[in-house]
Amino acid sequence: MNHTNTLTPNRFDVCMNQLLSAFDPKNWAKQMIVPIIAILVFLMLWSAGARQVHTSLGAFPGPTKVWEQAIALWEEHKVEQKKAAAFYQRLQKRIDKAIAAGKPEAKIERLRQRKYTGNETFIDQIVTSLITVSTGFLLASLIAIPIGIVIGMNNTLYSAFNPIIQLLKPVSPLAWLPLVTMVVSAVYVSSDPLFSKSFLTSAITVTLCCLWPTIINTSVGVAGVNKDLINVSRVLRLGWLTKTLKIVLPSSIPMMFTGLRLSLGIGWMVLIAAEMLAQNPGLGKFVWDEFQNGSSNSLARIMVAVIVIGFIGFLLDRGMLSLQKIISWDKHAILR
């Protein structure tokens, strides 16, 4: 009797422990421990390796130096923000004064139009890059998805488009850039431009490079719609539009997203190069300017940019994945 009495609560405890341990922070720690060790080892190797490399701008920056510069960039951003705030405060005062003095409306309006023209900070440049890549990527998706659907549904069109796609797909963004620059300069002539030319050039170059994965994967997804489902649509005599919306599109969504993810990844890589050459005030220009600047901090600041670029690329990919999880019906698909 005694024996069982002592055993039962023990067994219960064991069960409870197993249950609890699933939610235990310690287990999360266990899962995190390998990545954390890996990162630490990487930082140590980087630190040790960096000291061995001497450049004309001093030793290659180690993690500490990069961290310092990251903080410095953030401080610069805050200082610049304060300056901007102060500028707008002064401006408001002038406007109020002008109104009180009964100055003509046109003059007041001119004051209101004034913008703060301080330096672009690192954070501003990140924002510019994100806007540019989004524009290029959205434009590419708007073109690529319909093309992908159409050539996926029609074999003749597929054989017409395929060689062109295969030919243009491997072209480097650096080859496109001069052409795009010249075309934008020639075509986009406006006295009051809504977008700067460098923005358009960068965005269009991104578009040209991230069209292809989406076109190819969408067309593969569309062409691979289950034949039985097509037969169902034939038996139901679904119209072309209903068939496309209700059967073809949903069933090709997983492949479409594979294409979109590849495209966005390529777009982000292309953007940095495009911004460098087009002088679009984003991360690419930041890297280029620091390189040209050649101060003792330049390499560390470029390294900050490298890490930020990598991290944003990672976030963009995760973002697409989350979007796919929300939109796609295929919740079992392995998403990684």
Add this chain to the structure above:
Amino acid sequence: MNKYLEIDHVGITFPTDKGPLTVLDGVNIKVEQGEFVSLIGHSGCGKSTVLNIIAGLLQATQGGVVLEGKEVDEPGPDRAVVFQNHSLMPWLSVYDNVRLAVDQVFKQTKSKQERHEWTLHNLELVHMSHALDRKPDEISGGMKQRVGIARALAMEPKVLLMDEPFGALDSLTRTHMQDSLMEIQASLNNTVIMITHDVDEAVLLSDRIVMMTNGPSAKVGEILSIDLPRPRDRLALAENPTYNHYRAEVVRFLHERHLQKTPDHGKPEKKAQKDEETEAANPAECTLRLVS
């Protein structure tokens, strides 16, 4: 007088790399309204091709199909198909899968509310009302096939075409599905053409069994009328001599075809032996073999 559905001297030839291949040659089947006809034959004899021609998914190269005096030349909801692998849209719920068909077929004749009720009614028929919001991935194979049947029934077809509807199911589920189908058939009196591999299924469900010869150039071998009173009860029939006679007839037909076919495959003796082992489970077949 013309029959409800006539499959008239239907032949079909496919072009292949090795020249034209005639799969069907002069297939003649006449079906009455409300009749349940099974097509049975060995794999690859063209049963599915016959069904696809009736559905309009394939075009016969000779002859044609006439339904209620009109020739069939394209697929349509008046010849709803229940596919072997259910063919539900995986991204639509059970309800939406049926509703898609209902909306398409009755978009002019029924109001939104009526279409909603008709969808529910058909899912009720196949006992799937409890899983309206589930996705096909979340229900069992038998349940998927029930939804497939509900979708086909919801089109109010003149002929219901079933392509081995229960072939992919385990035998217990298949039994349930057959009973359900008999129940539905009794209340709706649909005209059904069903392809099957299963002799018991064919005898239990059908008014007539069309046995097809082996391809290529398959045609109708024999047609067997099953004069068993309805409703049929599988347990009572298991001991019924008439039922067992019909069973034996079908098995004999298939077995003879099989023996004819074996020389092409080589090792005929071994193959026949293997068949005996598997089929010997049923006493009716044992006596049959002794007699023949």
